[in-house]
Amino acid sequence: MTLKMVYSFTEGNAKMKALLGGKGANLAEMTRTGLPVPPGFTITTEACHAFFHSGNRITDDLLAQINLGLKQLESDKGQMFGDPSHPLLISVRSGSVTSMPGMMDTILNLGLNDETVEGLVALTHNDRFAYDCYRRLIQMFGSVVMGIEGFQFERLLTRMKKNLGIQQDQEVTAEGWQQLISEYKQCVKTHSGVEFPQNVHDQLKLAVEAVFKSWHNHRAQVYRKINRIPDEQGTAVNVQSMVFGNKGDDCGTGVVFTRNPSSGENVMFGEYLINAQGEDVVAGVRTPQTIETLKNILPEMYDQIEQVCKQLEQHYKDMQDIEFTVENGKLYVLQTRNGKRNAQAALKVAVDLVSEGVISREDALQRIEVSHLDQLLHRGIDESAVTDVIAVGLPASPGAAIGIVAFDADTAAEWNKAGKQVILVRSETTPEDIHGVLAAEGVLTSRGGMTSHAAVVARGMGKPCVCGCEGVRIDLQAKQMFAGDRIVEEGDWITLDGVSGRVIQGAVPLKEATVTDELLQILQWADEVRKLRVYANADNPEDAEIARGFGAEGIGLCRTEHMFFSPSRLAVMQRMIMADSLEERKIALDQLLPMQQFDFEGIFKAMDGLPVTVRLLDPPLHEFLPNLSELQSKLQSSDTDEEKVQLQQMIRKVNALHESNPMLGQRGCRLGIVYPEIYDMQIEAIFKAASACIDRGVSVHPEIMIPLVGDVSELKILRELVDEVAEQVLSADKKRECRYKVGTMIEVPRAALTARRIAAHADFFSFGTNDLTQMTYGYSRDDAEGKFLAHYLDKKLLPHNPFQVLDSEGVGQLIDLAVTAGRALKPTLKTGICGEHGGDKDSIAFCHQTGLDYVSCSPYRIPMARIAAAQAAIEHNNQVEKQAEKQAEKQVEAKAV
Numbered sequence: 101m102t103l104k105m106v107y108s109f110t111e112g113n114a115k116m117k118a119l120l121g122g123k124g125a126n127l128a129e130m131t132r133t134g135l136p137v138p139p140g141f142t143i144t145t146e147a148c149h150a151f152f153h154s155g156n157r158i159t160d161d162l163l164a165q166i167n168l169g170l171k172q173l174e175s176d177k178g179q180m181f182g183d184p185s186h187p188l189l190i191s192v193r194s195g196s197v198t199s200m201p202g203m204m205d206t207i208l209n210l211g212l213n214d215e216t217v218e219g220l221v222a223l224t225h226n227d228r229f230a231y232d233c234y235r236r237l238i239q240m241f242g243s244v245v246m247g248i249e250g251f252q253f254e255r256l257l258t259r260m261k262k263n264l265g266i267q268q269d270q271e272v273t274a275e276g277w278q279q280l281i282s283e284y285k286q287c288v289k290t291h292s293g294v295e296f297p298q299n300v301h302d303q304l305k306l307a308v309e310a311v312f313k314s315w316h317n318h319r320a321q322v323y324r325k326i327n328r329i330p331d332e333q334g335t336a337v338n339v340q341s342m343v344f345g346n347k348g349d350d351c352g353t354g355v356v357f358t359r360n361p362s363s364g365e366n367v368m369f370g371e372y373l374i375n376a377q378g379e380d381v382v383a384g385v386r387t388p389q390t391i392e393t394l395k396n397i398l399p400e401m402y403d404q405i406e407q408v409c410k411q412l413e414q415h416y417k418d419m420q421d422i423e424f425t426v427e428n429g430k431l432y433v434l435q436t437r438n439g440k441r442n443a444q445a446a447l448k449v450a451v452d453l454v455s456e457g458v459i460s461r462e463d464a465l466q467r468i469e470v471s472h473l474d475q476l477l478h479r480g481i482d483e484s485a486v487t488d489v490i491a492v493g494l495p496a497s498p499g500a501a502i503g504i505v506a507f508d509a510d511t512a513a514e515w516n517k518a519g520k521q522v523i524l525v526r527s528e529t530t531p532e533d534i535h536g537v538l539a540a541e542g543v544l545t546s547r548g549g550m551t552s553h554a555a556v557v558a559r560g561m562g563k564p565c566v567c568g569c570e571g572v573r574i575d576l577q578a579k580q581m582f583a584g585d586r587i588v589e590e591g592d593w594i595t596l597d598g599v600s601g602r603v604i605q606g607a608v609p610l611k612e613a614t615v616t617d618e619l620l621q622i623l624q625w626a627d628e629v630r631k632l633r634v635y636a637n638a639d640n641p642e643d644a645e646i647a648r649g650f651g652a653e654g655i656g657l658c659r660t661e662h663m664f665f666s667p668s669r670l671a672v673m674q675r676m677i678m679a680d681s682l683e684e685r686k687i688a689l690d691q692l693l694p695m696q697q698f699d700f701e702g703i704f705k706a707m708d709g710l711p712v713t714v715r716l717l718d719p720p721l722h723e724f725l726p727n728l729s730e731l732q733s734k735l736q737s738s739d740t741d742e743e744k745v746q747l748q749q750m751i752r753k754v755n756a757l758h759e760s761n762p763m764l765g766q767r768g769c770r771l772g773i774v775y776p777e778i779y780d781m782q783i784e785a786i787f788k789a790a791s792a793c794i795d796r797g798v799s800v801h802p803e804i805m806i807p808l809v810g811d812v813s814e815l816k817i818l819r820e821l822v823d824e825v826a827e828q829v830l831s832a833d834k835k836r837e838c839r840y841k842v843g844t845m846i847e848v849p850r851a852a853l854t855a856r857r858i859a860a861h862a863d864f865f866s867f868g869t870n871d872l873t874q875m876t877y878g879y880s881r882d883d884a885e886g887k888f889l890a891h892y893l894d895k896k897l898l899p900h901n902p903f904q905v906l907d908s909e910g911v912g913q914l915i916d917l918a919v920t921a922g923r924a925l926k927p928t929l930k931t932g933i934c935g936e937h938g939g940d941k942d943s944i945a946f947c948h949q950t951g952l953d954y955v956s957c958s959p960y961r962i963p964m965a966r967i968a969a970a971q972a973a974i975e976h977n978n979q980v981e982k983q984a985e986k987q988a989e990k991q992v993e994a995k996a997v
Contacts, residue, residue, distance in 0.1 A: 364448025493569025509536025549885025641702025656956025768808025
């Protein structure tokens with residue numbers, strides 16, 4: 101049986117979006133509901149797949165179906181395609197399943213040639229109109245289908261108007277258009293090597309091919325990659341009979357939104373042009389009028405448009421973006437789709453539609469794009485002031501920042517103390533740069549990906565960050581940054597946009613973030629629906645307070661190593677590492693203990709009544725020391741013997757601590773087992789802080805996490821250490837009030853595989869998905885993102901960056917296995933994830949499906965995670981309902997048999 105690949109608008113409906121594309125499905129739906137839609141047909145997405153499978157060739161079968169569609173359209177219109185006496189003219193538009201900028205531009209007036217244009221003159225008695233339509237076709241076809249740069253045609257048009265002494269297109273005479281048609285045809289031949297096609301069937305075939313090919317153009321590929329749109333969707337092609345807005349002053353064309361896409365206000369918002377064709381509105385060749393002015397010029401037409409807006413919004417139950425044309429006073433609807441809107445408008449429209457009884461709260465939640473919240477919760481750039489973009493990198497952490505360039509962390513910290521706004525610019529950041537990141541308004545790196553050190557730390561702090569900006573070269577010796585032919589000196593002003601990845605010369609004005617009533621309402625609805633709890637990754641009291649303000653229900657990851665990176669604490673930490681004896685090491689640890697206790701007290705106070713998961717020291721000790729090349733450089737420039745001795749000792753220590761593969765070396769629980777005094781100090785600090793907080797009436801719920809456990813014996817010995825210290829520090833009364841938990845971070849695949857044994861000594865499993873992903877794939881995250889991962893994604897070897905979207909097939913299988921095995925032994929086992937995936941929508945959906953108790957993410961991603969968790973719960977419920985319906989249908993069928 102021949103596959104049907106062409107559907108008339110009368111044959112489809114809105115539910116056929118996957119086959120007909122969004123535009124085609126909506127045209128069919130509007131036709132079905134009786135709206136004035138010019139007739140036409142849609143070539144399906146399956147035809148697109150067939151085109152590529154046939155070597156970018158339209159098959160004879162598809163061509164035959166297109167011709168049948170044309171015959172039906174000819175019958176509907178009473179016109180013939182290519183007939184000089186009564187020509188049918190059509191438009192050709194792309195129409196992907198997911199609304200997607202970057203696809204092929206529209207072609208209007210297809211079917212005109214040297215003969216049919218004369219027929220159009222005779223039919224309309226308007227030679228100026230007919231020749232205007234013909235020149236538009238040649239211009240659009242030449243640009244969109246034949247690949248001729250648009251300025252080649254614009255140059256000829258501008259020259260002709262200048263010679264005629266006129267400004268506007270509508271002032272051009274029929275003779276002027278005829279002259280331009282001749283010049284346009286010569287332009288096509290000069291730049292493409294072939295004549296403009298006079299055979300109208302060749303025009304249509306080439307236009308359809310161009311739509312299909314546009315699915316793989318660079319703009320479309322980039323948009324799909326950013327928005328996670330599957331390449332397999334393909335695009336449909338919509339062929340529609342022309343209506344003309346450029347026949348006279350009772351004609352026009354426009355675009356109208358049923359609500360304001362900037363504010364969400366429930367008023368029509370749009371523009372139109374009298375005596376114009378569709379592309380004139382968006383091309384900027386004339387200044388359009390606001391839709392409000394139509395009320396005075398053509399009040400009946402305004403009323404018709406308003407009625408269509410209400411009808412379509414009620415039908416689709418969402419704000420619509422509608423294209424319309426008026427021909428000789430008659431309104432035609434050419435397209436409708438859910439209108440794109442900014443974050444503020446999206447929330448307001450969703451809340452208003454619920455209050456108007458149009459949609460449910462669950463529908464409203466499902467419509468929120470969690471990425472929209474980045475715009476609301478972080479400062480943004482005043483786009484009208486952006487003039488000088490010098491480079492573009494990866495948008496690693498949202499928000500915008502302005503500051504003077506500092507090329508090292510010490511300078512950033514020093515300038516920050518002096519009251520200056522600073523942007524830290526590095527090739528890449530390391531844990532040693534933490535004080536610079538803390539002092540900076542934002543961070544720019546030339547290397548590293550979306551989960552690099554700079555990206556993770558900046559996101560956790562809510563600071564804008566642009567990573568992997570390969571368009572810049574940094575010379576640390578000269579204190580300069582090169583971007584193309586531009587040189588940025590240390591101390592020069594730049595602006596970062598962490599949403600788009602742009603680096604902008606100079607200081608661009610910023611707009612402050614706003615938390616709207618609509619956002620608070622949406623979050624309240626989300627909290628009523630979601631099953632997953634949302635915790636925060638927070639390493640200090642300030643972050644804990646921010647997290648609680650955003651609705652965190654606890655802290656899922658407190659990375660204690662981050663408490664040591666301020667200059668004063670780092671010096672003590674380095675003395676501890678440099679110690680040659682246990683006694684010396686304990687002296688340094690005694691100095692560190694009150695520092696950690698102080699931080700824990702602040703965190704417990706901020707999270708009063710909520711759980712706080714504290715991860716004991718995880719990274720290898722060498723990360724707290726300067727790198728070898730830096731120490732050797734300092735040694736060469738050292739002036740005193742005492743300083744040289746200290747540097748030589750540190751160099752020896754760095755060499756002694758050197759590991760071939762630090763990721764798999766002496767870190768995490770291995771560090772605590774070899775140097776138990778370090779973990780002993782941290783555990784003591786936790787319980788002393790808990791005791792002090794209890795005295796002040798704070799409800800404390802510490803959960804101590806042992807990192808990098810791979811064998812049950814590791815957890816067993818360290819759990820015993822925790823219990824011993826608790827006995828020593830806490831009185832019997834306080835032990836009753838401080839119901840602490842001890843658990844482990846599952847980040848070694850062996851821990852997941854032996855989870856049943858490990859659960860015997862654990863109160864909770866926290867999946868460290870960053871390291872679990874590295875170990876499961878065998879990828880070093882920084883090396884993968886910096887070297888080959890982008891290539892893998894481009895080649896479609898991987899569907900997503902596994903450090904951004906949880907690999908449900910591999911890493912997810914380990915998580916599922918561990919949860920199942922752990923709960924089989926201990927049904928009350930608490931489980932959650934605390935990697936960067938905790939703020940990713942798709943990863944959160946996996947966590948819901950797997951039955952985890954919580955996700956943990958950086959404080960500024962908590963609102964997004966709350967909404968994503970609600971969306972996951974709603975989607976899961978919908979799937980359950982569908983399965984139940986199918987089961988009921990099967991039972992009815994079985995009874996009937």
